[in-house]
Amino acid sequence: MRLKKATLIFLLGFLATATAWSCVDVSTATFFNVTSQTLSLNWTSSCSTTTIQYSEIDDDAGFSNPWQQTSFSPPVVFGSTTPLNPDTLYFARISTVSFGEGLPLGSTATLAVNPAVGAESFSQVSSHSFTVHWSSGTDPWNPPGTLYDVDVSSDAGYGFAVRLSTVGLEIPFLNQAADTVYHARVRAVNQLGTATSFVDVGSTRTAPNPFVPAGSSTTVQSPDGAVVVHVPPDTFAEDFILVLSTDPLQAPIAHPDIPTQIDDASIKLENNGEVPRTLVPDVVTEVRAENIAGTLLDTDPTVSVIVTLAYESSDGEKVDVGQGRSLRAPTLAIYRLNETKNLWVRLPTSRVDTTARTVSASATDMGVFALAGHSDTSLETAYAYPVPFRPKRGDRTITFGDLAEQATIRIFSASGRWIQTLEETDGDGELVWDVTDADGDRLSSGVYYFLIESSADKKRGKLVVVGSSDGP
Helix, strand or coil: CCCCHHHHHHHHHHHHHHHHHCCEEEEEEEEECCCCCCEEEEEEECCCCCCCEEEEEECCCCCCCCEEEEECCCCEEECCCCCCCCCCEEEEEEECCCCCCCEEEEEEECCCCCCECCCCCEECCCCCCEEEECECECCCECCCCCEEEEEEECCCCCCCCEEEEECCCEEEECCCCCCCEEEEEEEEECCCCCECCCEEEEEEECCCCCCECCCCCEEEECCCCCEEEEECCCCCCCCEEEEEECCCCCCCCCCCCHHHHHHHHHHHHHCCCCCCCEEEEEEEEEEEEECCCCCEECCCCCCCEEEEEECCCCCCCEEEEECCEEEEHHHCEEEEEECCCCEEEECCCCEEECCCCEEEEEECCCEEEEEEECECCCCCCCEEECCCECHHHCCCCEEEECCCCCEEEEEEECCCCEEEEEEECCCCCCEEECCECCCCCECCCEEEEEEEECCCCEEEEEEEECCCCCCC
16 A cells, blocks of 8 residues: 655654654753853753754743753753843753754752842831841842741841741731840742842841839820829739820720710710710820730729820810800819710719819729810809808908809899899809899898809809898
8 A cells, every 4th residue: 555645754754753852851960050040951862963952941831932042962051141030930841843842851940039138127116026128139139929038036146046938028026025136137038949148137126115014003195295194003913005095086996986986975965954064175085004915904993093184275264165165174074985885974083273274083994085074054053152141241242153154143032023134244254243233222131042044054042131231
């Protein structure tokens, strides 16, 4: 049987190719002299000195875009003209034809390059932690995904070191000793586990330990001194730190529901039907205690922390709360947020210092604190003096004090007959009455009643005139 000419040519070509392939094989040392940008490729060849051998490498196992070199015998060097990429896995193959599949020779990875140190080697340095930074090299750079080993030690010789590894360009070191100098160094490791030499990162000192020893007293205050919290001895049975937020509406400490609880409690306080109270703007603070693990602590129930909040006032007596309203400083008190019922609870130990313009109170636990008081429409503490009024001892006037900025005072006889109307309009909270009726006549001895009214409050009281008020 005769073969067709085309079939015969194909078979002869296949036999020739198979014969040519039979002269190349995998070497026992395929890759050598591997650096970060070059590698030497070796194979076993029994080909004639005139047979071209095609060697290829590619970072794609499918050889989608290979780098090819031709030679009559091994080895060949890749990367001498166009550098290879550092820390990159390269696959190799060899063929005696310039097309089609080649004989796989395996794979290797180029070395990584030394990492470089930038201007900021350390950040977020605290008493027990810091973060180490570096870059992926200068030129060339290690590709993303390169592994880095970082050693940190309090010994400059790294006699004892903590080693962490990462594929990023920074790594935090936690649970370190306070007020200690730490040295750091970093190296890159390629995909086959070959590491570069270490590069010195430098050193940093951790901050002193901010935690207060168990059983000790301490004080924390805001940067402007407007909030001061003192913790007496034996408040906590473990080391602790006080954490203060002067704006818990924006930066709550305990949990994210704090702002909602503050708003809800403030509305209830303002709308109190009996004695409405108003928060002093921007005097809301949250203070908590945490242990070293960051867990919130409760105070010992047998002790009390002392909270002092400052208020702004031009004269120490009035506190502007905006929209033409003001609070009387003597009515101020510190309130603690009841986080279960969303209520502001007045601390009964509150004491006002109008000279220092501060309010202090003791509290049995940490939490959210605010300053609130009666607006000048409140007449809760309004009074008349002297009572009884005695002209013979030299009394000439009766003074009404602790009034609202705007108030009306009506005087009545014991039988209910109207006697006089007085108006407080100058806003000083005080009105002096010459004890006369609407016609200008001085009142005779007897019992009288007064009714003080503001825009939101009323107060009744009794006056007694003893003896004639016409003179001594």
